[in-house]
Amino acid sequence: MSTDRNPGVPLDLSWFDRIAVNTPATEARAAQLTTRRSLKKNYQAAWLVNAIHCMDLTTLAGDDTEDRVARLCAKARAPLADHILAGLGLEGVTTGAVCVYPTMVAAAVRALEGTSIPVASVATGFPAGLMPLDLRLAEIRYAVDQGAQEIDIVITRAHVLRADWQALYDEIAAMREACGAAHMKAILATGDLKTLRNVYKASMVAMQAGADFIKTSTGKEGVNATLPVSLTMVRALRDYGARTGYRIGFKPAGGMKTAKDALAWQILMKEEMGTDWLRPDLFRLGASSMLADIERQLEHHVTGRYASSSRHAIA
Numbered sequence: 001m002s003t004d005r006n007p008g009v010p011l012d013l014s015w016f017d018r019i020a021v022n023t024p025a026t027e028a029r030a031a032q033l034t035t036r037r038s039l040k041k042n043y044q045a046a047w048l049v050n051a052i053h054c055m056d057l058t059t060l061a062g063d064d065t066e067d068r069v070a071r072l073c074a075k076a077r078a079p080l081a082d083h084i085l086a087g088l089g090l091e092g093v094t095t096g097a098v099c100v101y102p103t104m105v106a107a108a109v110r111a112l113e114g115t116s117i118p119v120a121s122v123a124t125g126f127p128a129g130l131m132p133l134d135l136r137l138a139e140i141r142y143a144v145d146q147g148a149q150e151i152d153i154v155i156t157r158a159h160v161l162r163a164d165w166q167a168l169y170d171e172i173a174a175m176r177e178a179c180g181a182a183h184m185k186a187i188l189a190t191g192d193l194k195t196l197r198n199v200y201k202a203s204m205v206a207m208q209a210g211a212d213f214i215k216t217s218t219g220k221e222g223v224n225a226t227l228p229v230s231l232t233m234v235r236a237l238r239d240y241g242a243r244t245g246y247r248i249g250f251k252p253a254g255g256m257k258t259a260k261d262a263l264a265w266q267i268l269m270k271e272e273m274g275t276d277w278l279r280p281d282l283f284r285l286g287a288s289s290m291l292a293d294i295e296r297q298l299e300h301h302v303t304g305r306y307a308s309s310s311r312h313a314i315a
């Protein structure tokens, strides 16, 4: 994660209150992204490896155990089998981070000892966020005390639905304060926000309040990461950067399961923000099952055949 933090700015409604988002045009542009550019085979392999570098490898399930987290971290340390690495002429490929619940952070920190892979923790009453603010802030501090270097907070959707931008700004600013040195990703739960206009506004308020990253979803909404929503959020972070000079990261998450998804979202980032953005300090893919398909595709790229199943079943 880049060291230049987003200090945030005072809440300024004029940056978004008259924003118009053309939904059909956004949807058309998103659809075009994955059809207009086709990646040649060798480039495809390189983009898939880059997706691993940018991946927040995640387990956020009610039946998570320390053993499962340890297995996930082993996968984060060595996501590709040795013969695939050799075939690609690579070594030392690891994921961007591991993302878990707060009570699993210590197990992840132990399992990642000796690596530079950060532990990210969801917090603030993930996934619904419907808890008193003081308890949500305490959960952030707990996760940081356990060793989390990144915190994925969830916003109160009702503040967006009621257009209570001051309340949204205040809660995110308080969360940012509680994060201390830990980098903060603001999960907007875009599937609950009804319109792309609300997505843009919530993105802008989260960045004004100091979010280092904006993230689409918890993975638990009915609709999670989509390309039109992602396009809207990326345009918001571009507008924020144009006004402030700060580069805010973007993390699509939830429901992305294939290598094709990994390529589609990277094409979006490249087309909208440039290749410079395809780095773990500015772009993350939040996914619990995408890595298996990426490994399958890279296996095929190297050997010409598909493995029967991933070597990394962590269930």
Ligand SMILES: O=C[C@H](O)COP(=O)(O)O
Pocket: 058, 060, 099, 217, 218, 219, 220, 253, 254, 255, 256, 286, 287, 288, 289, 290
């Ligand atoms: O933040 C990460 C998401 O919860 C992952 O969602 P997923 O399990 O659909 O990949």
